[in-house]
Amino acid sequence: MFNYFGCKYDYSIPAVNVCVCVCVYNMCVVFRSTLMLIGKDFRFGGRVRSGVVRPLACLFTGLSNMAKSKFEYVRNFETDDTCLRNCYIVVRLDGRNFHKFAEQHKFTKPNDNRALGLMTRSARSVMEELEDIVIAYGQSDEFSFVFKRTSTWFKRRASKLMTHVTSQFSSSYVFYWKEFFGEQPLLYPPGFDGRVVLYPSNHNLRDYLSWRQADLFWTLVQKGGLTTVQAEDRLKGTLAADKNEILFSEFDINYNTEPALHRKGTTLIWEKRDETVLKRMKLPSGEEKDVAATRSRRRVEAHHCDIIGERFWEDHPNVLEDDNC
Numbered sequence: 001m002f003n004y005f006g007c008k009y010d011y012s013i014p015a016v017n018v019c020v021c022v023c024v025y026n027m028c029v030v031f032r033s034t035l036m037l038i039g040k041d042f043r044f045g046g047r048v049r050s051g052v053v054r055p056l057a058c059l060f061t062g063l064s065n066m067a068k069s070k071f072e073y074v075r076n077f078e079t080d081d082t083c084l085r086n087c088y089i090v091v092r093l094d095g096r097n098f099h100k101f102a103e104q105h106k107f108t109k110p111n112d113n114r115a116l117g118l119m120t121r122s123a124r125s126v127m128e129e130l131e132d133i134v135i136a137y138g139q140s141d142e143f144s145f146v147f148k149r150t151s152t153w154f155k156r157r158a159s160k161l162m163t164h165v166t167s168q169f170s171s172s173y174v175f176y177w178k179e180f181f182g183e184q185p186l187l188y189p190p191g192f193d194g195r196v197v198l199y200p201s202n203h204n205l206r207d208y209l210s211w212r213q214a215d216l217f218w219t220l221v222q223k224g225g226l227t228t229v230q231a232e233d234r235l236k237g238t239l240a241a242d243k244n245e246i247l248f249s250e251f252d253i254n255y256n257t258e259p260a261l262h263r264k265g266t267t268l269i270w271e272k273r274d275e276t277v278l279k280r281m282k283l284p285s286g287e288e289k290d291v292a293a294t295r296s297r298r299r300v301e302a303h304h305c306d307i308i309g310e311r312f313w314e315d316h317p318n319v320l321e322d323d324n325c
Helices: 056-066 070-077 098-104 113-129 158-175 177-181 202-214 217-224 228-235 240-251 260-264 311-315
Strands: 016-024 027-038 041-045 051-055 088-095 133-139 142-147 192-199 266-282 288-303
Touching: 088 098, 088 158, 088 202, 113 133, 113 142, 113 158, 113 177, 113 266, 113 288, 133 202, 142 158, 142 202, 158 177, 158 192, 192 202, 260 266
Parallel strands: none
Antiparallel strands: 016 027, 027 041, 027 051, 088 142, 088 192, 133 142, 133 266, 266 288
């Protein structure tokens, strides 16, 4: 092997006009000339017509630029959808035409525990994929995912965040279907639409989550058979006590005896959990023995509790970032 400026060669190379790149101390020297093989030596025939010294990274950047074409101007039609800094990014998903989907798959009204479990499992999959999601809340056929204010995932592009969350959730819903519905077939693919909303303060975000939990819209629609407009009119201006009375007197639902999952929905957050695992250790005597080891890991945990009051936020102070950050 011949080493010329640290460059290896192949004896089979004939005399040919080439552009040679020689690497010296992470720099590139580019020569354009006639390369000839004489015995065991390389010689550059003729005059060196061009010699350019540049960092190695710049060389590949230049190659990328050379690939540009006259069609690249179409990128100018793309809109900038970067989310405002220092705001919580909320991606909310809603089942598309899920009233029909629930009927055709014979969901139990007003709440099917299998369907709610599948929604939660799909949401957990999204959080495990996108760890910048600090909290998610879901009920019925919707789920809201909250990215922390300092998140830089996908350069904070709203379209990227929304499509990634929606696709991950939808594919997980299909993937885990049998885990909750057994041999009941999935008749057709479900659909979910998404939207992105920004909330600048902890107060705004908590009000948003409280709004979603306080919503008894779907219970009235599914159990009472009301239309969307009728349900909204019936709930307008009512307090929690009024809603409880409406549910009991008009739809024979005792709110206080309903499972927490049905009353409060599902809140997912990251929590540290200690887990014990067995490790195979080799003793000085040469004998092997299983030894218990405890380690702490972050996991997505589900809560079916009130998130309107202060108790939840006092118990989990790390969910929200400081407003002064």
